[in-house]
Amino acid sequence: MSDKTFDTLVVGGGIIGLSIAYECARHGMCTVLLERSELGRESAAAAGIVPAGHDTSTRPAYERLLGLGSELYPELSQRLCKETTIDNGYQRCGGLELARNASEAEELRWESEQWTAQGINWRRLTTEQVGKLEPSVTTDLEAAYELPETARLDPSRHLQALAAACRHHGAHLVANAGDCELVVDGQRVVGAQARDGKTFHAETTVVAAGSWTRTALAGLDVDIHVRPVRGQIALLAPEQHVVRRIVMWGRKYLVPKEDGGVIVGSTEDEAGFQKHCTVEGISGLLAGAMVMAPSLARARFASHWAGLRPASADGLPWLGPVPGYTGILVAAGHYRLGLQMAPATARVVFELVSAAPPCLPIDDFRLDRPSTAPQP
Numbered sequence: 250m251s252d253k254t255f256d257t258l259v260v261g262g263g264i265i266g267l268s269i270a271y272e273c274a275r276h277g278m279c280t281v282l283l284e285r286s287e288l289g290r291e292s293a294a295a296a297g298i299v300p301a302g303h304d305t306s307t308r309p310a311y312e313r314l315l316g317l318g319s320e321l322y323p324e325l326s327q328r329l330c331k332e333t334t335i336d337n338g339y340q341r342c343g344g345l346e347l348a349r350n351a352s353e354a355e356e357l358r359w360e361s362e363q364w365t366a367q368g369i370n371w372r373r374l375t376t377e378q379v380g381k382l383e384p385s386v387t388t389d390l391e392a393a394y395e396l397p398e399t400a401r402l403d404p405s406r407h408l409q410a411l412a413a414a415c416r417h418h419g420a421h422l423v424a425n426a427g428d429c430e431l432v433v434d435g436q437r438v439v440g441a442q443a444r445d446g447k448t449f450h451a452e453t454t455v456v457a458a459g460s461w462t463r464t465a466l467a468g469l470d471v472d473i474h475v476r477p478v479r480g481q482i483a484l485l486a487p488e489q490h491v492v493r494r495i496v497m498w499g500r501k502y503l504v505p506k507e508d509g510g511v512i513v514g515s516t517e518d519e520a521g522f523q524k525h526c527t528v529e530g531i532s533g534l535l536a537g538a539m540v541m542a543p544s545l546a547r548a549r550f551a552s553h554w555a556g557l558r559p560a561s562a563d564g565l566p567w568l569g570p571v572p573g574y575t576g577i578l579v580a581a582g583h584y585r586l587g588l589q590m591a592p593a594t595a596r597v598v599f600e601l602v603s604a605a606p607p608c609l610p611i612d613d614f615r616l617d618r619p620s621t622a623p624q625p
């Protein structure tokens with residue numbers, strides 16, 4: 250039993266939990282984070298795409314959370330590098346969106362209207378322009394768009410930088426703490442207990458346990474449905490740089506790495522908490538990669554992995570207090586875009602912890618919303 254009472258206790262050391270702990274610690278809050286296993290390991294599965302986005306006050310809250318996340322990354326990346334000397338590799342490399350038939354082209358045309366409404370820069374490209382920008386990308390296209398503000402970073406390095414920056418600001422990070430359980434006194438959450446029985450007390454406990462959030466909230470009279478959606482990814486190592494920009498074709502994509510490697514993502518399949526890659530999953534990705542950039546057929550196959558995306562039924566995250574309880578907040582369910590939303594989520598949580606009005610409306614993310622909308 251620890252006698253100390255922290256200002257903030259974060260349960261879960263993924264991208265969301267570490268970003269929250271960092272935001273609280275850098276603003277002088279006495280912060281502790283408890284991670285069941287290795288810090289950042291789950292979130293490191295991400296491809297590292299930070300889509301273009303802007304926080305436009307006229308847009309719905311979800312788009313604002315995404316947009317603010319994208320806006321915060323350049324300054325955040327610089328600050329983390331200054332504080333820790335770890336460069337997260339953030340770079341506005343730009344992106345291409347491809348359509349290969351009429352219905353895909355119509356989908357992109359609709360999306361381009363959304364980009365305009367969100368203040369995102371884009372331009373439609375001819376196949377000749379695609380060939381000039383990215384000579385390895387197929388020109389067998391119905392339509393193509395360039396989004397110059399699309400960015401990428403190295404998720405592992407970013408997570409390492411966040412952990413180091415948390416420590417730099419005095420946060421206490423506890424890895425391998427096992428499945429931590431909330432400690433409740435009546436209707437007030439007063440902290441959490443690690444597997445070894447050690448209890449950490451805090452004014453505010455934030456549950457950011459990704460796909461495991463439902464279990465982490467056991468003990469409270471609340472039931473949110475987070476389901477894990479597996480994403481499989483492959484890494485190719487071509488002999489020469491194949492693409493400089495992120496290339497998107499529907500839900501398939503290529504992300505260039507600084508060393509010339511190409512990440513090929515990603516499947517969306519539901520297999521509970523299983524995280525192995527399948528023949529069907531990886532072969533589908535590789536087939537898609539060869540369509541987008543045919544010369545990748547000759548690239549060395551370097552590795553593959555899978556991760557779990559925490560998904561809600563309506564596709565929106567949960568962000569805010571647990572109805573009926575004090576001392577507890579939840580930040581979970583960020584699904585396909587947790588990396589993008591993490592800095593904005595952290596800002597909102599810090600504001601809630603400090604009893605300041607949140608910088609964007611969070612009513613859409615409340616835990617007691619009817620969450621029966623069709624799945625994304």
Ligand SMILES: Cc1cc2nc3c(=O)[nH]c(=O)nc-3n(C[C@H](O)[C@H](O)[C@H](O)COP(=O)(O)OP(=O)(O)OC[C@H]3O[C@@H](n4cnc5c(N)ncnc54)[C@H](O)[C@@H]3O)c2cc1C
Pocket residue numbers: 260261262263264265266283284285286287288289290291292293294295296297298299426427428429430457458459460461462464465479480481482514515555556557558559580581582583584585586587588589590
């Ligand atoms: C293949 C793939 C590619 C992706 N690519 C991108 C991308 O390019 N851009 C993007 O924005 N997003 C991407 N995502 C989505 C992004 O990775 C997720 O949205 C994000 O990782 C969710 O972060 P999280 O911190 O909520 O959850 P997690 O990463 O799952 O972290 C939750 C943490 O909580 C810990 N935990 C759970 N229960 C407990 C407990 N009781 N006590 C203590 N600790 C606990 C877990 O061990 C884990 O470390 C991708 C996802 C996948 C799978």
